[in-house]
Structure formats: structure tokens, C-alpha cells
Amino acid sequence: MKLRLSLALSLGAVLTASAPGEAATRAGANRSLEPSLALFPAVDVVVGGVVTDTTGAPLANVQVVASGVNRAALTDERGRFEFVGLPAGTYHLDFVRIGHSSAHQVVTVPATGADVRLTVVMRVATVRLSSVNVTATPTGTDPLNVTQATVQLSGKELQRALSTSIGQTLSREPGMSSRFNGPMAATPVIRGLTGERVLVLQDGDRAGDLSSSAADHLNAVDPSTAERIEVIRGPASLLYGNNALGGVVNVISQDIPTTIPSRLTGYAMGQGESVTPGGVLNVGVTIPLAARLAVTARGGVRDFANMRVGGGAVQPNTSGNTQQAVLGTGYVGPRASVGVVYRQMDFAYGLPHAPGEEAVRLDGVRRSVALQSTVTTGLVAVPSVRIDQTLQRYAHSEIEEDGAVGTRFRLNTQTTNITARTQWGRATGAVGVQGLFRQYAPVGEEAFTPAADNENVAVFAYQEVLLGPGDTEEHSPRVQLGARYDRFSIHTKPGDQADRFGETRNRTFNNMAASLGLSVPVADGVSLTANASRGFRAPAVEELYADGFHAAAGTYDIGNPSLGVEKSTGMEVGVRAQTSRTFAQLGAYRNLIDGYIAPQALAIPTLVDGAFIPTVTFMGRDAIMTGVEGQVETKLVHRFVGGLMGDYVRAGVRGTNEVLPFIPAGRVGASLRYDNGRISGGGDVRRVFAQERVTGDELDVATASYTLLDLNATWLFTVRGRQVHSVTFRVDNATDAQYREATSRIKRFAFNPGRNVSLVYKLLY
Template sequence: MVASGSNRSALTDERGEFALRGLPSGTYHLDLVRIGYASAHQVVTVASSGSDVRVSIVMHVATVRLSSVNVTATPTGSDPLDVTQATVQLGGKELQRALSTSIGQTLSKEPGMAARFNGPMASTPVIRGLTGERVLVLQDGERTGDLSSAAADHMNAVDPSSAERIEVIRGPASLLYGNNALGGVVNVISNDIPTSIPTKASGYLLGQGESATPGGVGGVGLTLPLGSQFALTARGGLRDFTDTRVGGGAKQLNTSGSTQNFTVGGGYVGTKLSLGGVYRQMNFEYGLPYDAGDDHDHDHDGEEDHEEGHGHGRVRIDGLRRVGSLQGTLNTGVTALPTIKVDQTVQSYRHSEIEESGEVGTRFNLSTQTTNITARTRFGRAAGALGVQGIFRQYAPVGEEAFTPAADNRNLAAFVFQEFPITRNPDADHAPRLQLGARYDRFTIETNPGAEAERFGAPRTRNFDNMAGSIGLSVPVAEGVSLSANASRGFRAPAVEELYADGFHAAVGTYDVGNPDLKAEQSTGLEAGLRAQSSRVFAQFNGYYNRIDGYITPVALATPVVVDGEAVPSVTFAGRDAVLAGVEGQVESKLVHHFVGGLMGDYTRASIRGSDDVLPYIPAGRLGASLRYDNGRVSLGGDVRRVFAQDRVTGDELDVATDAYTLLDLNASWLFTLAGRQVHSVTLRLDNALDEQYRDATSRIKRFAYNPGRNIALVYKVLY
């Protein structure tokens, strides 16, 4: 159960009862979620007298995909029908049908989304053609503090198997998150800090095995109440797999990997004050696909001989991410300012790139500290939030192959968001709503070249100031149907790699030369959409136009650079005005008896304004259809997606055209309950059933590496 407006969640006991203590007076949207059931929604008003409020909610078996609360899209939380941007939530059966080795692959089937494939571990989300520094990945609302946005061979240091659900904003989200959110936001929600106290111990067990990335995943979680106001959480997981099998049965060597993660958290929930904290740690190790050259034969097993090769060879990445987070919420008792939430996160991330010889080529060290203070507001009919944010990063690459200087970032920001119901009843559910927001950012980057001053120059400082804003309108047109539109203005400051690089970038096989005169990207986004959901239909259609002034893109230089005796392409970076426009849609409907059918599609067109040039690595258009039998307990079905050829490419050595292909996925699931409380879910999947050999247009290594082939996956999860 999730209470939007407070970002609080609770688990029911075996009788379906729950309690949320210490809520200030006001109006809340309760959303209840249970695997196999339609999410239930109810508006509840907590009186200023402080008396208890009791509610009774009936849930029904569901076979059509339905979304519940989306707390990522607005600072107060909101029902999807009231959100003015395209959102998606993946949880329950939908999450288990999609669960993969990375966040990017897990989300890649969703409309408007793809994955920047660089092996099974380093596969990060692409939203409407944007990725890297333009897509922000969060865990429980906090930046992940890794280096996945900096290079294609760096992974998101969050295991998707730890997620209770994943929320996505498709489109600019600079208002709430500032830098790095021009394309959208992905929030992996684990609820590691308890915000309510369960009546008894609860948790989960998870097991998963796959054949395309042969190996398995094991996970366990526990939430333990300590009295009526304290609770502890503990989670742990292991993942281990060998080299990926691509279409046709060949192996992509050096793509094995493993992760180990654990989490310990605790929380106090009082009437006036709630406090909580969590410690997370993730160890990871994986290999990078590489170009073995075209002059090697396949062996008798259909596997390529990769003993010799060009490029960066058999590189392995070995790393560690540590996170400590504290948060507190104060119920003020003041109507105009009912709650103030403060959170502080400290992260330490490092990884080493280990050469085939066993030597460490480069060590990357990143420390990140974030501070957020957010206050919910209520002024007459307007409800919203205001806040201040601080993000501080210290980045230090060390080694002969480090191609950027060390650098420190500071981002200080303040924002305000207000939602106005356009109705005489301000608490009416799904009334027309106007959403307004503004944000100011001050972003600073300082280089610390140290002993590398001869190569990278003297220390330099750049400041970027920006004012962002948004306006959105949501209008219900029928029961469970709403129209929305929004306009937004955002920015992205250049990264240290784009400003000050000077060296060989092994992830993409180029020698990069930074441009210290780059300006910040300025985005103007327009979007309109329709959303509908009921017990029989779920649908969402959106059209968007995103104009980015000063879009930073690599530009090939005329003269290659010799690295270790081999000539490699050299690039610099330039800011050019770009336009990304497209459409995306999805509909799922109950047909006859227990059969559910669906359609999906998306298309993005991206160009440099005023020229014939295109943006690189843009996903190809897709059309798909699905059909399944689903009685709420047993589900059998599949989906097929036709991905069209992508020939709108730059045509350089890396961004090459890709052919069309068809993917057929089949799945079966069984949901059952034991002992009146344990919910067991078993999912069997056959991904890429036709064993198609294909390359994604978004992949940085598509010139020489294929995506995974036929995959048999078994996922088992028990909630208790």
C-alpha cells in the first residue's frame, strides 16, 4: 500500500489490515497493489482533530495491466491519470516477465524505451533516443552515484532483482531533478528504509536462472518489527553468469560477470517525527565485449576464436559501490506547511579496468554527497512542494589510460511546484489540474589535473547557471480517461569528458579531445497525451517534440591518432541545435473470457536542425502485439515485436546502419497462495524464441557484437 502525498508505504497482514501512523492532516491518495489484482485507489482525508481514520477497500482479480501511484513524477506523488507527462510503472507480474540482468534490458520492451547495449551488465536505459548523461537513474529517489552515464562500458550499479517496482518518467524532468534529466528519469524502488511498521516479520525469496546468460540469481529480504515504532530491514543477493550466447548459438566471449549486494536499514515511525537510515553495498565484476577483428574463423562449435584482437581486448571491470543514507520527516501541524523532509546520502564508488595481462589500466574513483530538503505546501486550493537540493561529486581517474583530469562538481538548486485543481471541489478525485513549477540551478565544475597538468592543462573552473520551468494540464474526459499536455524548459551542463578529455577512450574505440568552450544544453519540450485505465482497458498514447539547443555531440576529426601502434579515429565535441520528435503508444484490453490482447509502437526521429545530419545511436521504430490467457492465477501467452531497419545513422565507423528483425517472446506464470499469507509466483519465459541474430541501433558496439539469442528464463518469488 502506498500513500501518495506522503511517499509512505505499508504491508498488510494476513487479514488485509494495515496502519499508517503519524500522518498530518490533509488529503491522501491510497493505492493498494497485490500481485494478480487490479490496483485499488481511494481518496482519504485526515482531519486536524487527529482522530483515527478507518477505510475499507475491496480489490478484484485483474488480467489487464494497470498502474498505481507514481511518486517519481511529482514531488507530492500523484495518480497516473493526473500526471501530465508520460509515465510507466513496472511491478508485480509485469516486472517478473521482464526481469533481466540490467535495468536497461528490463525496461527495453516499454514504449519509448530501449537499452544502450554493451554486454549483459553494461546495458543502460535509453528514453526517446536519449541516454548517458541525459537520463537519470535513481534508487529510492536518490541518484545512484555510479559512472554509468559517463561511458557505454560502465554499468548501472543497481540490480533489478532488488526492485519492488520501477517507475519511469519519459521526457524532460529537469524541474525536480536538475542536471542529467533531459531525457527522463528511472527510479528503482526497493523501500529499504521502512516508512511504516508491519505487524509481523515479512519479506521475500527470489530465484532466477537464464540460458542466454547462463547462470542464476538468488535474493532474500526481511522486514522485522521491533515494537510498534521501530523496524529493521535486511536484503541480500547474488548473481553469477558465464559468457552470453547470441543468436545462432555463438558465444560473445569475455561477457561473464557476477555481483554481490546486501542492504541493512532501519526506521522509527512516530506521530510527529519519522527517522530512518540505510547502508547498501554492491560488489561487481564483469567483462567487456570486444572486436576480435574480421580475420578469425569460427570453431566447430560456432564460437569465434578471440585469442587475438584489436581494440581494448579482454578487459574486465572490478568495482564496489557503497551508500549510506539518512532521512527524516517532520509533521509540523501547520496547514500551510504540513511536512518537511530532509535526506542526506553519501556514496563511494570505484572500479578498476583490468587488462588481459592482469594489469590495472585505469582506476575510477567517485564520491558523491547529496542533500535534499523538501516541504509539502498547502495554500488554499493549491497543493505542492518547495525545496532546496545540493549535489557534490569528486571524480578521480588514475592510470595511464585515464583520458580526463580529476574534477569536482557542485550543483546547488531550489525549486517550487504547485498543483491547482480547476474545480470548485479542491479534493475531487481526477478533477482538471494545472501544474506549475520553477527551478534555479548553479552548476560548477573544477578540474584538478595534479601530476597530469602537462597533458590536461592548469586547473580550470566553469560555472553554469540555469532557470528551468514547466507548465502542465491534466483534464479528465470520461471515467478513467484523461488528456494531458505540458511544456518544459531544462538544461544539462557539459560533463568533464566533453570539456577536458585528452586520451584514448577504450569504451568506444576513439581518441577523445574535449572542448572547454562548450555551453550548457538548453531543452524546450512539448508533449501531449491520452491515458485510460479501467478493469478492462489500459492505454497510453503520447506525442512529443524536444528541441535541444547546444546538443553536445562527438565530431570526427580529419586525422586519426596512433595508439599502441594502431590508428584509431579521433573526435572532439561540439554543441549543435538538435530536434527529437516522436510518438509512442500502448494499449491492452480484455477481449473474450480470460484473453487479453495488446498493441504497442514507438518511433523517434532525431536531427541536427537546419542540416541533413542526424543524431547517432537513435532507436529504430517498432510495432508489437501481444496475446495471453490470464485468469489472475495462471497466465499463458506471448508477444511479437517488429523492429525496423535504422539507416538514419551518421555513417562513421561506429554508428553503422542496422537491419530489421523480429523478436518473439513467450511466457507462462502461476500465482498461488500457501498458509494464507505466502504469495508464490513462478514465471517461465522464452525470450527471442526464433533465436534471431540482431543488433540494436542504440548499441555502441553494434559494429561487432550481437544482442543475446534465444533465452529460457525461470523466475520464482515468494512473498511472506
């Protein structure tokens, strides 16, 4: 293990050590060739340009993203940007600025020759438009070309949705909902799947927390730190392996500088809200230290009181707080780039509980170090190689009402990813090797699983082949295909609990994943997509070897060591439209999951502390999930923008009338707002239907229909040509409706949040 981890770190140290040998500037200084990088030729071609508005005025604080190599630049007060050291090849550049429609450029970078210079004009935005998506493919592409359904929140859309958790922030999007277990412990649900089947990333790296293992555990990534949030809906096992059977959520904060700004840049963000009285404050700066070196420093705090539900009642024991700190550095040269970031998040929050039950609070910390490095090879077929690595330590304690610690949970995670970009004629793509290693240890009388280690080693290949007449035509028909092989093992370590959990056990799961997608443009800005994929998920330690009282679920869990791998066959078709007047994404899907693992109540309850509670084991059944989802937004008249949305998923056990638990209810919605690019105001209404297709046990109870009305207003303005200010005022659940979500894990005794008055401010400079 140490050898695996030290290899990438050693390479990072070599690249970092070479930084002082770089020229001070591109112009007027000689370039030196560092001995450690002598095999890798320098790329002399610079990609740069100017971004303006429609009047010709320069635009500052435009984020320019070269998604295929995970590089991002920020325009200065003259609208200028520059990329140094991009390997030769074709790139999709996306230009993103709050209040403006995103722009997209395809550029070809030669190995030698003249610099590539662009002039980009951005228009004031009134209709929601998708831009860069770095999560859906390893090479980056226009969203119209992605063959799976995707979601992106950024700019005004993100500020209108921002909440205390990632799950709640995304819950308004089609195909998305939240596994609600209080304000902090609300994780994403994608097309009815959550927990171990949905993977949450931060800047492309696994979050390394325990949110997937139990409903009372939080995603240890605060959405207020995001520049944007990207989602892949549907199986994404090809690129991300285990835990991506339902989809992937990537919170992108750009904590590692991947271009060097010409001046100090930064942001400040604050939010206050009434439904969980309190707020959040974040600040951050990026400081250029030299022509090739920059550092980032960021910090934030969140603090809030008990949540209010519809009707004004207070849900006790739901207050919480977090503190965050980030320190990163990045070197960007013509031959290689390397960056390292340290992140820490401390958190404490309470869990909602039914009357008469004990109040439990969680107190924990997540620490991580991430390395990202890219080397230019000078080869046409393999222009660059990227090496990423993370080391993470997560721990939390569950504190009982009398102050005693019931259980401590520790999770150490290490990941190593090596990805090579490829170019073979009309095909671009990537090949890679990935490693995931986890050491999990619950300690305490209430620990209901043994300690366990996981090892996951995988290889994958992905290719995108143009079918149209031009090699670099932006919207040519194309095929996206790939394959992946995983070896996943779990090794239990019962220690002195062998009499309860049995002796050491070992299970190994070998799996193949594959995908085939097609994107066909049918008009300017409109494309049809189809995708078929084969994914997998290995069972978790809780499902295999649990034996104890599971406080979060109120059940006594007994594992099933004979469980096999879940295998998913997903199929979906869709249409995307993205023009200056209209944004639309419509899709239908079917997901067949062989061996779907679900809890099943046994006939005989278990006596725990003088009370009988349900006994639950885990069974693998063949499941089917079928659904439709869609969203349309278009300009109407006099700067008014209207929209419609809706989604529905039906899930059950194949060949029976049995249903799967905690499936979201169908819903439809409409929105209307006035938007002139600087000032906008309006609202949206969503009707959520009753969910009566439930298992009917003590946990998955039926929920009634309800209607939610949300209102919002945003003001954007620029000061001194480069300070971008945005202020958003929101009233969520304006009618203070009292409701329960079908996906909520506490719906049998608690309601969801009531009326929320919120103010969000963000400054970019």
C-alpha cells in the first residue's frame, strides 16, 4: 500500500521541485529545460484571448474552463485570459460568468507554431443554459454531445437553490430529490436511488465520508463552497466504479489553481435564512506568487438553530455548525502542472427524533490532502498523462443525550487515478488505472458492523468517435463507448468481537462495466441522444455482516453474507435543446438491476433495552425502475421567461407486485420570472403527488400530495469594472405548507422544512 501511495507523491514532489527552473514570464525571458522533465518537450503555444460583452466592453471574472485537462482560468479587468502548457490536441473551452449566457469555443492546439488567440463575445443571460461538463466524460465536451442526462447548477440558478446540504440544494432538479434526515443529513437521490448507489465527489475526488452508509450521516462537502455542481443521472460505473450505479454528483470548487492569475483574485459569500435560523460565511483568495506559481486560501463557518417545519413548529435537536479551512498551491508550466490542497471540515449537528426517543448528536471531522498533476508527453497518440491522488481521514462520534459517546466511526480513504488522454484519428478518449482503498472501523457498544478494509483496483478505456464530415466539427454525430474492469474485495476485522461478528471473512467481486452512447444533432442547438450501459455495485459491509441495533433506522440489522453484486442494465433516450431563447432536456429511462439489495423485515422482532424493535435482514431481488423527466425554459415576451418541469419514477421487484422503498413521488411544476440580465424576479410552483406505492412497514409510510410555492429576486451589478456582486432574496415554501417527502427517512414522525426567508450575497473580485 505504501508503495502505491508514494509513487504518485514522489512524482508530484519531482514536478514541484522543478518549478523554480521555469522562465519568469513568457515574453522577454529564456526558457530553461529542467533535467527532471527532459523527456517531456515544452509546449510553446499559448491559448489566450479577450472576452467582451455585446458592446465590446471587456468582461472581468469570466471563468474559462478547458474541461478535458481540468484547467480553468479567470479573465482580468481587461477581459484577458491565458493558458500555458496545454498539450497539443483539440479542446472545448467554456466561458462562464454569472448573468451571462455561457459561450463555447472549440480550439486546436498545435505542438509548435503561432499562439492561439480568441475573441469571445458573451450575451446577457435570461434563459438557463448548460455549459461545460467535466464529470460526464474524461475528455470534456459540449453538453449537447453528452449521451447521458446531466444537470448543472451555477451562477443565479445555484444561488436560487442553495441550502444547508447537497441533497436539498439539488432536490428541485428533474430526476433529483433528497434522502432527508434533518438539515445536515440530506443526501442526493437520483431517479429513486441513493446511499451506496450515488457517488458524491469534490473536484472530481471521492468525498471520503460515511454519508452513503446510513441516513443520519452527512455529505462532508458544503454546497456553499461550490462554483458549480454537476450531476450525471443514471449509471456512471464506467468512469467511477463502485457506488455510481445511480449517478454521480460533483461539487466543483477549484481549490487548486490550474492557471496563474495576473493579480490577486477572490470571493466572499454569505447567506442567512429563517427556517434554520442562522447562516453561512465563506471567503477565499488566490494569490500569484510567481509567473508559474499561485496559492489559494479559503475558510468558512456555518451555524444554525433548530429547524422549523410547516406551520411554525420547531423540530428539536436539529441545530448544527461547521467550520472549514482550505489551503492549496499550484504550479503551471509548459511541460507539466502540479497542485496540492489540504481541506478540513469540522462539524456537529443533531438528529431529528420521535417523541420519547433519545436525542443523539454527531460530532466529527474530515481531513484530506489531494494531489493533481498533468504531464505533457509530446506524443500525438497520447498527448498528456494525469495523476491524481487523495489521502483522507474521516471520523465522527455519536453522542447520546447524557453526553456519553455511543459509537465512534473512523474511515481512512486513499485513491490513486492515472489517466492518459488519447487521440487516434477521428477518435479522442482516455485510458486509465484507478485504485480505491478504505479502512473502516466502528468502535463502541452500539457498533453494529465489524471493522473492514476495502480494496478496489480497476482499468478503463473510453473513446468518442466523430461520425460527421469534419474531424473537429462541434456538433457532428458521435459515438461514445467504453469498458471497465474492477476487482473489489472486502476483508473484515472483527477483533475482540469475533463471538458476535464471526471470524475474519474475505469476499472478492470481479466486475465488468460498459457503455455505448450516440448523440445526433437534428437542428442548430438540438440533439437526440441514446445510451445503454452496464454497471455494478458490490455489497457494503452493513449489508453483508451487520449484527446489531441500527439507531439511525430504528431496526436491528442482520447481514446476509451470501449477497452478490448488483448488476445494472440502464437504457435511456433523450432530446436536448440549447439556443439563445430556449433550454430543454427531456428523457425516458429504464434500469434493470439484478440482485438489487434491499432491507427486508423479518417476522420476529428483537428485544433491545426492554423494547421490541423490527428485525431487518438484506435480500437481493431483481428490480426494475422506469421513469421520465424533463425541463423546458424559454423566453416569452417583454423579458419574461417561462418554464415547465416534471418527473416520475416507478420502481418494483420484477415479476411481482412488490415495490421498492422510499421512491420519490411524481411531480410537475411551472415557473415564471422577469429577467433583463441584471435584475430578475419571479417564482415557481411544484405539485407533488401522493406516494402510495410504499412497502407499508413502520418506516416506508405513504405520503400525501402537496404544493410548494417559491419566490425569488436577484440583482447583479459590477463595480470598478471587475468586482461582480450578486444579491438574491428568496422565499421558499412561501405558503408554509406542512408536508412529508416520500424519500425522507424521518417521514413517519417529522415534517420537512417550512417557510424559509433567505438572503444570499456573493462578491467576485
